[in-house]
Amino acid sequence: MNDLKTLDEVAAYLRKTPSQMRWLRYAGTGPKSAKIGGRVMYRQRDVDAWLDAQFEADNPTNAA
Numbered sequence: 001m002n003d004l005k006t007l008d009e010v011a012a013y014l015r016k017t018p019s020q021m022r023w024l025r026y027a028g029t030g031p032k033s034a035k036i037g038g039r040v041m042y043r044q045r046d047v048d049a050w051l052d053a054q055f056e057a058d059n060p061t062n063a064a
Contacts, residue, residue, distance in 0.1 A: 006042075
């Protein structure tokens with residue numbers, strides 16, 4: 001199981017640039033990440049959970 005993804009892999013998956021991902025990490029508004037071996041890494045499940053939360057937050061039909 002290769003659950004760990006690099007910043008570049010997550011950026012491609014989310015259709016963002018690596019610098020947009022770095023900004024999200026800096027601002028604390030992106031998916032959970034950790035520095036492992038000097039590299040920023042993401043777990044796929046955390047990226048997917050963050051993406052799901054973005055849809056929930058932006059969907060006014062769920063407010064009812």
